[in-house]
Amino acid sequence: MKRRFPLQVHISTLFLILTLLVGGVIGGIGYKISQDILESTAAELSTRIHREMLGNFTGLLAPAEVATRLLGLNEITQQRTFEGRLSQLDFMRELLNSSSALTSLYVGYESGDFFLLRRVTEAAELKYFAAPAGTAYIVQSIERAEGGSSGRFIYFDAALVTLRSDTRPEYAAKFDPRNRDWYTAAMRASGQIKTPPYLFFTSGKPGTTIASRASKGGAVVGADIGLETLNQLLAAQKVTPGTHLVLSNAAGQVIAADDFSKALPTVGQAPEPLHLPNIRDLGVPVLAQFTSASFKLDEQAAQNGGLTLDGERWHTSIRPFKLEGTNPLFLVAAIPDQELMAPAHKLMHQLVFAMLLVILLAIPATLALARRISKELQQLVGEAESIRRFEFSHPIAVDSMVLEVNELAVTMGVMKRTIRRFLDISMAVASENNFSRLLPSLLRETISAAEAEAGILYLAENDRLVQAAAMKADGAPMLAESAALDPALAGPLLSSAIASGCARAGLLGEADLTALGVADASCLPGKNHAIAVPLLNRQHNLVGAMVLFRLSETDQARLRFIEALSGSSAVSIESKELIHAQKVLFESFIQMIAGAIDAKSPYTGGHCARVPELTKMLAKAACAESSGPYQDFQLDEEGWESVHVAAWLHDCGKVTTPEYVVDKATKLESLYDRIHEVRMRFEVLKRDAEIACLQAIAGGEPEAAARDRLSEQLAALDADFAFVATCNEGGEFMAPEKIERLKAIAGRTWRRTLDDRLGISHEEKARKERTPASALPVDEPLLADKPEHRFERGVRDQMPDDNRWGFRMPPPELLYNRGELHNLGVARGTLSDEERYKINEHIIQTIMMLTQLPFPKHLRQVPEIAGGHHEKMDGTGYPKRLRREEMSPVARMMAISDIFEALTAVDRPYKKGKKLSEAIRIMAMMKKEQHIDGELFDIFLRAGVYREYAERFMRAEQIDEVDIEAFVGAASN
Template sequence: MHTPPARQRFRFPLHVHISTLFFLLVLVAGGSIAWASYARSARMLEGVAGDMLQRISRQTAAETGTLLEPVDASLRQLVLHPLARAGTLAERLAALPALREALLASPSLAAVYAGYGDGEFFLLLRLADAADRRLMNAPEGAAYLIQSIDDGQGRYVFLDRSLGVLRDDPRPDYPSSYDPRRRIWYTLARGTDLLVQTEPYLFASTRKPGVTLARRSVEGVVMGADIRLETLDGSLRRQRMTPASQLVIFEPDTQVVAFSEGDWLAAAGQGGGRPRLADLQGGVMAALAARLPRGGDVLPLVDFQAGGRDWHGAVARLVLPGGRKAFLGVAIPDDELLTEARGIRDQSLLVTLLVMLLALPFTYFAARLVSRPIRSLAEETAAIRRFDFADPVATRSVVREVDDLAADLASMKGAIRRFLDIASVTAGEADFDRLLARLVDETVAVVGARAGVLYLVRDGAEQLDPVTLRDAAADSLPLERAPDGEGMAGLVPAGASSGVGLLAADSPGLPGCGRLFERLGVGTMAYLAVPLLDRQHARLGLMVLWFDEAPHSDLVHFVEALSGSAAMSVETRGLIQAQKQLFEAFIQLIAGAIDAKSPYTGGHCARVPVLTKMLAQAACDAGDGPFRDFRLSAEDWEAVHIAAWLHDCGKVTTPEFVVDKATKLETIHDRIHEIRMRFEVLKRDAEIASLKALAAGEEPTAARQALEAEWARLDADFAFVAACNLGGEAIDPAAVTRLQAIARRTWLRTLDDRLGIAPEEARRKGPAAPLPVLEALLADRPEHLIPRGEKDRVPADNPWGFRMAVPELLYNRGELANLSVGRGTLTEEDRYKINEHIVQTIRMLSELPFPRHLKAVPEIAGGHHEKMDGSGYPRGLTREEMSPVARMMAIADIFEALTAVDRPYKRGKRLSEAMSLMARMRDHKHIDPELFELFVKSQVYRDYASRFMAPEYVDEVDEAALLRPPACG
């Protein structure tokens, strides 16, 4: 019996709660936050500016140090270089590569030079930009400048980047205007063996600020390097907090070292020295430096005025390399520093005003919105009662209890719906691997787990292997992070339907938990382990779900119920997958047996599927042309795969002695040996006749000559017969006439030729002739003619539509008939027997109970010997009567046969030869011209060649010639 809940005291309508809370928040919080945020933002920005000053100071000091370190290393090498001992200009020019490498090692390095005790000087200056080249009046393309004083002669030599001379200018006045021995860097370095450094100054050549580093060599020569301080200008510009901020580095005497504003050196005027703070435009930095206490090193963030604007600024002490004291000044205009704070203040006041204006109507509508979810939840409950799970629960409410109720109802409805969905998905998913992933994804989503892992028992073994590991975002995790399957199975008590508990990353006896927990970013997790059992209650696998907190009992029962359905799906799909794998293995077994059956086929059955699928994929990828709309579904691809592998399965019925017939008389063995033995008998008969003639008194010389002449005729005749047996060249009518003449010769048989033979051959021989009997040297005897049985005939009204001319005999093994074959080694009966493999392929595949999506397999596999003009076999189909995939396989079969090099009876064609032959087949309407064009343009032939052809057979192909239409007439 339903009991209504007890009535609570002091209850108010929901719209009263909403109105009260809304006005309190707006009035109390809105106005105060607007004003407080401004003050706080201002203080925060000022604090950030102070912190920024310290960071800029440290970074500037660090960057200054990085300017000098590589230069010191370069000078250490140069004092040991032969340049220190060079006495002529030629010797110094040999050092140019080393000086250039020193310049390239440090972008801030302007020049490297050597000053000698006799006043000679050698300098390599980098022309960094167009301004340097204009200053030095350098020619176009100049990258370096040599300034040299040698033997009292001065010169400027301009070089390109490869140190080639562009111009050589004599400078007679240079030695008198410049003496390296009077320079400060020379004076400082002469007095010590250590590295020396000058104070910042303006370089005489480029008028840019910098310092000079110098070091004395053992010979007393001073090596120097000029370092530009422009890098510090760029660093200060990059560190400006606002567009109008100014940063400056200056020395205690207010001389400027670096400034964030461009063209500040113009303030130096014509005095030749560096400008002071008072010389800088705007006077901002001079005003800031004036606030620095006398004798003080730092100035905290202060406000000041300069140039008609309010500023905030600060000064920090900066130690430059060499221990010299300097200062870093930062100035930020107030209108930029506090722009964001003022914007936040104004925006907050505006938002507060708008909210106040909208308060009254909002309160009314909010109350109605709160009551609406309650009515919606009642309707959702009725839908669940009717088992209507089509639409999810979308009800939301600002009241927590109502919202919680809606969430619980949505969870319940979603759980039931997902339970049904999981059953539907697992029943409809054909791919086994995707089925496993979706099964875990759906389960993790419905129970709200952090991750899930599915273990399966593989191939009848007892060990549980992880097959899929998924997180709550439906993303795959590496299986290496899955805990050990047997350890997880041990978490389920014996006889229990599940196991629940808490595990730490370092739980003993459970290797692998740490890897998963590390990936999820946790140290401890709750688990729910549910075994998957088949219909015989044998273990199929295990599903383990991971939670932040231990799952409730109702959730555990739900997963246990779900596991039964999941186990059934896994078992069913596993059986289907195993059957497919068995069928695939059987297909490849047949193909491998066919290839292994004859060395003439090699890997044909394995390569044709690859090439067929490559051409089919090219057709699917075509964006234009006749195949722009060609597509293959997953089921179509399966049909293509099976058909390609089984396209020659009928060859299992083709005897090896026909496929491998290397000579005309070969069957199980080469019968040329029987004929040779007959010639041997005739030669013995000739010798016996000669001996009898000698015994009868014939003159020995004449008898010997007659014997040798007969032997020569017999040897020549046998050599001719043996040559005909090879079938290498076309045989002409004269050769056939000679064979017939040889065949008319006889030999004497004294033994019964019916002894020791099979009954079938005895029946074909007919009655025995009385012995001894004369027999023809070459003969087409009755036992050579093997009749075609009724099962070997193809009726005109056959159900497969075969239209092949069937020879009357099954085999014709007549010696004279085989030796008289016009070209090659095959008789008409032999060639039909080889071609008959495609008939057997179609008949065999048509007998298989293929499912609906594989019904096209016989048609695809059986069409690769058809021609586009209908002259092919076995059904004489035209292009329009064949599917595109069947036409693709015809091209693949021909191209593989042309390029194969694993066939002992022929040499494989070169790539260009094979493609030319294919083009002629296209011209004669043997292959599909549109597919051949795709074959060429998509480069499928070249991709195949790179994978399967020997490199020496892969040559250049004239694709334009292949695609050119055939000439008319």
Template sequence: MPASPAATKRRSSYPLHVHIAYLFVALITCYALVNTFYQYRSTRQMLLTATESLFGQIGSQTVRTVEGIYSPALTVVDLMAQQHLMYALGLDERLESLAYLAEALQSQPSLSAVYIGYQNGDFFLVRKLTGAPLFGAAQPLPPGTAFLVQSLSEGDGEFLYYRRDLSLIEKRFAPGYHFDPRTRPWYQSAIGKPAHQISDPYLFFTTREVGTTLSRRTANGRSVVGADITLAVLDDVLGKEKMTPNAVLSVVDGKGNVIAASGGQTLMRSAGDHEIRQARLPELKQPVLERLFAPSFERGTASTLDVGGQDWLGYTAPIPLRSGNALFLAVAAPQSELLVDAQRLRMRSLLIATAILAVAALAAYVISRLASRPLKALTEEAQQIRAMRFGKSAPISSFITEIDELAEAMALMKSTIRNFLDIGEAMAAERRFEPLLARILEETTKIAQAKGGVIYLADEAGGLVPAQARLDDVALADPRALPVLNSCSDGIHPAVIAMAGATTLESLLIPALNEWYGAFGSFDKPLTTISIPLKNRQDELVGVVFLLQDEKVLRYGVGHELITLVEALSGTAAVTIETQRLILEQKKLLESFIQLVAGAIDAKSPYTGGHCQRVPELTKMLARAACEAKAGPYAGFALSDDEWEELHIAAWLHDCGKVTTPEYVVDKATKLETICDRIHEVRMRFEVLKRDAEIEMLKAIVAGGDRNALAAQLREELAVLDDEFYFVAECNLGGEFMAPERVERLKAVAARTWQRTLDDRLGISHDELLRKGDAPHVLPATEALLADKPEHRFPRSARDTLPEGHGFKMTVPELLYNRGELHNLAIGRGTLSDEDRYKINEHIVQTIVMLEKLPFPRHLKRVPEIAGGHHEKMDGNGYPKRLTRDEMSDTARMMAIADIFEALTAVDRPYKKGKTLSQSIAIMSKMRDDAHIDPELFALFLQSGVYLAYAKRFLRPEQIDDVDIARALGATA
């Protein structure tokens, strides 16, 4: 069926507020674009004009610099032409002018050297040394040389080296020094002319600097004075005038030789045969400079160039020299860098325009919406109901009565449905059982406009037990004070009787409520109980909601639709209550199982008795202190209910891997102890040796030996054996450090031998027989008193290796166990070998593996990380993953402190006394300084008083002594 014209018109039309917003946005956008374009063009032109002016200023500055180089130098040459140096005949007379020449060089930074060439071929030069190397020098300069004098007189060459104060450092003769100044261009050009002669710039051989030579004939006409001036100052001028990072400036002579450049690159190039020359323009590898010196480029004005796809602004200008020739200054800069301010201004203008546009668009939209709201209000209300959106709506006012009535009816309908959804969402969102019951009762009494209410839950015996109660928006502190409703003898529950209209329930509830709510006043008005059963999916009674309502209010003030709504909610409430009870029961089962495992671990060994129960308490005490901190690094620390549950489970299961650790390793009180203490076997060997000694003595007496001497010898040998056994027994205790000399004595004792006459392969297990191997055994056998035998070495099987995929970084010993007698008795400290210690430490590996196999819900996913991190250290040297402080969670670091403190202070360890508070805190302070525990958490542990609160609960009175908190805090205070 074709659409009607009216429908077509509606589909192509737009709301009024959209048209208004479009108009405002379009006008502001056009204005912003035009304004930004105009500002950019104007700013661009201003910057380009300013750049052209800057180029001209650079040219003028360069000309002034060149003039400033030449003018003083020409004055020096003029004065030298009149100086008595022209009459000096020998070196001594010429040195009389040294002070004058040195002062001239010092006063003019650009002067490199001054010299004079005589008609007879003599030559005298004074050079200023600046620290730069001199090329072509046969020998290195003496230290401290400031001036170099080169002299050629009557064919004898000499080099004189002077300090800055013109004191002579060294004089060197140069017999092979051949130089005729009369053949040099500067001499020949000036000898026949009275005016100054200025050479074109060239590269000085001695200093490798670009410069020029000034020369003039002396007043007597028989010699020529000269001066070398450097143009190196032009490099500094160009470098200072560099206006952008990639701008290029260069001074070039008429032949294309580069005199100066802004880039700081060297201007020397090899000319072959160890000769050098000036760099030419193409060798600078700057295409833009080559374009500037092209014949087609107009000089004296700034022009735009396209070089390599980039726009440049270039400028060239001549620099006149007194020699008549000219140098040329070239300046170029990328337009993108010159116009960066213009582009920045354009971007800023666009941003401002965009911000104004956004604000204006929002304002236009809001104003237009306000203008069209009365026309859209009812339509939107209907659309919300159609879309099942029942949020609270703003009041709709109109002069038309029918619209007001319709708006009121729609609002009431939305409110009713919204209440239904709200209580459903509240019941679904609440995860704690008691608050859930309180929320259900609160929402139900609100919907029904009841004065109060009670929730009874069905127990296993079929009775109803009060769970929540409230009156006049006040919750009863202890609902258990209300009467319990038991089943009737005829099988009819009181809930059913109340629903049938009998007064049995009212006679039970109302007096009780009057008693416990007496502080709020008694019920002076008749009350009626509305009983709503809560049934689950199997139609079984889960509980009952009793609503207490004023009879008159119920009769006249509350509509039947509200009671119907409450009854409709009862099914959802029943299912939610049943679900939460099941979850709560499962949590209780899990909690009991966790505590069962922890208790079994504690009961497994007297060495860890109560540890798994005390560590959770201490960990949670420290976590609560962190949550309550008002200042410091944990001022904003908080744990959600899920995180508290996660920490609780992790703390109780932090040592669950100990179920895999053999008791005889955990409980190893002596070095030779396994399932039994093998010191008894060693003692029997000593007893055998003592019996053997006695038998040998008796045999010797029978053979006619001296009874007294043999008896004395026997006593001495028995005393030695007793002493050696006492030493071995002492070593077995592990209480004294096994110094090298003790280990050597142990080896000496082990070297004793005894005679075995019985086969040691009989009556042993198959595994031990395999460990013995195929070594031949002949009886009787002579054996060492103490030995490390093959059967003592337990190989590590594939299932005993470190599990992969968990990030463990522990060093695994080669053997699973090494029960060698010497190996164990020689343990340096304590009673545990490396294999034993690894086996004990491996419990944390098993803890992580076991916990990661459990399918924890999402909010408990960090349980393995928290439980498995309490043996890590802040510096990354802990185990099993060598995590650093930043890689551990706060709660894992809390548990590490709790685990250590509990172990130090525990009084139920049979192998040690529980340490006092001060001793424990001192040890932990050292661990903090060694980056073993978190310093901030340790400071919180002390400052919050958690250590003392724990001590009062779990430590003996004699362990609780004074602790110097300020000293213990140290750097963390």
């Protein structure tokens, strides 16, 4: 099958091919021209370098030549003594300093004497001459006489102050200037002579010597010139970083190079005699290709060439230059082709980049030209692709002169708007979790999709239509009666739509307006055109209806769209209504549990309802903080729901706590107050005393004495019982002497004649069988802790240390201990340790119960919030002994709320409700002891939460003035 491409592809491809062809030709020509120019430039650069080096070399020698001539005219050449020669030292210093290239000036006498002034500038020279610190000049002198010869080295600083003078006899024995080449050559020549470059013995660096005969006498003056600066000149003349420049003699010995340091010997370590390094000694492979034969071809003409070494191309040149009085030298240059041609390559790259840039800039222009030809079709293709990707941000705006294209654009535009509205409504419905906000939002979106001016939404409840929302297109409310409608009497248009189960469009008559509650038609926009839409769920049951008011008639396409949209809306309403109903059910279930807990005990009624309110007040105050540790604390809608649920369920574990433990008002109370049993025993003893009294009188004892004794016994029994009864109330602290008195009272006995194992439950009988039955009658203690009073803790009541909830609240040994002395001896209150644990255990049961519930993700924190209100900030609370940082902020808020409610509650059997100031003072102490969150307690006071709660839930006589400044910010150490 033949492949076809869009028109713009053909045009763009042709343009790109032409651009590439033209650009390639231009680039190739430009590269060739640049290459030729660079190669010719390389030869010119070599000539320039040769010329500059010649001038620099000449400039280097000129000052030295002048200094030598001046020294030859000086009287030092005629001095015969060391002192006379030393008197000219200042003059020689000035000559030496006239040129930086001069290293030393000296005079050789025909007698064999020698006088030299050397300038010392480098540490290596100081080390070589063993010169003292600060040495700037060294005088080397040899004096020969009939008695022998002597040599000396004198060291001077920069001001020619003598630092040290050394006698060097070996120097005089070893050195004779008359045997030196410069001396003999100068004596033969009529003018100045220049020695071929060589390495100085003292520094190991290349240099040359200029010498000439003195104007008078047979002395020869000389000057040593360092050629080291030529290395720097050559390095500065490098054409490219990889260029190599060498100045050599005809033998290939290197006088200077751009990197001459590798070939120089170390001062004092070089072999004698010193020799100039060969060009091969530089360690440069390309220079090693030059031999002595390379410098003998033509000393007058430049030699340009090239060579390839290890795959790299080099441009080479050898240019001779000759100085007066010296042998010819040669300047060798080697330039890597890659670096030399770098500008050409750069130019080529720039041409390629420019060509690509032209192409890139031309592509949009080409595409724009192509789009002008097929603009409308291309736009429609893009719009179709946008629809496929569900992108509806822009309307279709294609206005083509071609009829078919224009009709296609109109159809696609309608389709796009329809799909977009459908998706907008679906997203709006799906994203709204609040059912009360969902219904107006759904109506508003449907009004927009139908291009209506107003609308009314009804929900079906108990076979009636109840108005849920009524608004105009701008969101303003619409005036319509909200009375429930009978679907069959909802007006001709809406009733027929409901009966048929499909949307209907038409004009609203008087009957329609009356049934809908729109008595004043002036509130409707324009003519009374409308669309009636029944909302049916998946089972085709009526869940609601909508009436949409329009300015104009509705075509069938729009009606079908609204009908399709209504199906999605009905399903959404049904789903959201189910979710809403489940939330209402859950909320009612929560409050039912809380109400059952409060109803279980008449003394805690309202606790489970008041704590949520106080917790929300404190959470709201924390959210309003703009500074401090809670400035970033905020709760979203789901967070508030978690607080609400956790607060209502914070004591749900109390359903497992026995009522008689929660409501235990006296120490002996269980299912009933066992003080009555104790009282009956005292009654028995009193009857026994009366019987004993009567028996004594009958036996002949004087009646008065017997009755006095009886009175004393009865009074003692009454006093003992009153004491026991007072202990049972649990109002005061049980001092040790009271415990001892209880034990003394318990030591009294009463006689039981009936079997106490008859008519009891099998569980109580099993507890009594722990001890053998006593023979009747039996004397028993008035108060006792019997074995049957001990209720063992079963397996299900154990809490292992490694429990999966992390509880760290060790249980007491017994589940219950009903021992009479054990309970009457409770130090404070009415609860024994076992009963206290049973009450505290409610928080364990709360956590275990809530953990088992499959909370949705946003409520997963409910068990932690609800289960932490008995924890303390210092880790001494229960049941997990959490510290402050291990608790969520809301859990810490609930702890404060639970304590404050308990302190101020008036429905407790064991205490009175505290006054507001007293409760705040107690909680301030708890803050100081780090039992509650200090920062939250400050917010509790500062924001007035305590006052707001008091006005809503506390009695008027409890509300007094509180100086919160005394407690806000107080140290909590």
